[in-house]
Amino acid sequence: MQTIEFKRRPKIIAGYTIAGPKEGQGNFGKYFDYVMHDDIFGEKTYEMAERKMFEQAVTGALQKAGLKSADINLLLAGDLLNQIISSSYTARAFNMPYLGMFGACSTMAESLAAGATLIDGGYFENVVCLTGSHFSTAERQFRFPLELGNQRVPTSQWTATAAGAAVLSLHGKGASVCMATYGRVIDYGVTDVNNMGAAMAPSAADTLINHFEETGRKPSYYDLIVTGDLGKLGSDILIDLLEEKGIKLGANYCDCGHCYYSRRQDTMCGASGCGVSASVLNGYILNKLNKGEYRKVLFVPTGALMSTTASGQGESIPGVSHAIVIEAGE
């Protein structure tokens, strides 16, 4: 069994999102709490800007929850930067006990799964789950110097500049975290660092197949199944892989990477980065759940476990995806 159930249904009592200007003009822009005027956010480096976004996400989520940082038992966070520095320095800033995680763009699910376990099991009262990404820090770490102005290939995705934080608690009002399906690391041999969707889709398929098998549910059980960030190509591959197993994703399926930017923004296959699923969850999805427009959501962030070192040594890029069942509060 990869799926666990949270019987006491920890609540997401607050979520906060911050995004860059390009992201603010995208399809989810109106659901973000704060849209930055520029990507550098008043800092000297993009890495410092990313960290400032993380800090604002935590501050904003705490304010919405009506909590102080001393009320938080644990910060569960991760990001794409080497040694997850955005997360660690944010933990330093808030003086919160800290569990660092790395699941690439699946981190929002990883942190919710681990955080919900701690709340549901009665170990902690309040935890914060946090992740995000920044176009300019990720591109220069994983691909090319920004100054190179490299041409983008049709399979490429645009790393979103966005962050999201969620406060989980047993008390208070909000959508409930009901289940988590931990994913396996799946690798179909993709070596192209500009084709993250194809690298991640098999892991999303594996996690979804296991989730549906173990819960006995069908895709139609959910009002929304949202993967992300597979992008256009990756989500097409996912649909194909599931159809081979007799599982049909219907109109209730979307990939948040695919639909993150508007068509006119010309990002090839869509968005990628931890910030995509983090900002879609804490912006759009929570909004719809809290309004009762969605009742049952299956949230499946997908991560490409890409490394320049491993790629340089001839390795392919494995993916990992975790699924979280989130339901509207009573």
Add this chain to the structure above:
Amino acid sequence: MQTIEFKRRPKIIAGYTIAGPKEGQGNFGKYFDYVMHDDIFGEKTYEMAERKMFEQAVTGALQKAGLKSADINLLLAGDLLNQIISSSYTARAFNMPYLGMFGACSTMAESLAAGATLIDGGYFENVVCLTGSHFSTAERQFRFPLELGNQRVPTSQWTATAAGAAVLSLHGKGASVCMATYGRVIDYGVTDVNNMGAAMAPSAADTLINHFEETGRKPSYYDLIVTGDLGKLGSDILIDLLEEKGIKLGANYCDCGHCYYSRRQDTMCGASGCGVSASVLNGYILNKLNKGEYRKVLFVPTGALMSTTASGQGESIPGVSHAIVIEAGE
């Protein structure tokens, strides 16, 4: 509260250690399950050697536990390499659901804390906690090219080539994981990447102070309090910091980094790396607990959240330490 209690007392039903030749000649050498003949371990690169060590640690721990990889609900693992590739590719090899973590050299504690929560809460049956490090991969990623043959400064520590895996379960025999104290990220402004001990000691002090306060225990409650990898200087600083708070560590205290290598091995301040606490726990400590020579151990792995990017941008190096209470089985 940073401390949580595991009432059902998950058991470490098996631990396995693998180490390099230098580590095998050190003070804990005779407790390791396997000592490699050389650091490259038959692979083409040191990174591949590190991964092979991780895989052997998991295989060995499963064999000792009498379990197959399909019996494992979750692999909780992390390492020092960018994007924790040793852990992720090991998860791929064993086809296990995977929770990637990053806490630098505190990872063995992080994975035990999160793993014990999942077992204690009744969510999972068996999980594997895994971490390790390799001298040659860490040095070239964090400091200098190996070929440079840089002179080592008196405060430097030697990154150990070692890995350890532990199988946690509710059933079976073994030492019990009874409590965890999650640590905060503490930074006293150390910027010297060759002085990890000073960077980490304040976080170890903070976690220990909180642990003793929250549990009402004194250091004398434990047969062994083991930090690591603070090294000689770091553990001296820790003793000072605690004395300022009126807490005296006695003869039951040791730092596993400080006492990892023999004096003749000339490693300056001792050992560092995730592999140090992982191999000391799964080798020496479990051995002594299972024999009844220790009854109560406070295991406090310490992590330096060092990043070349952050250091290059003028940041200091924060530390994080988590404490785990492990008691001998009945």
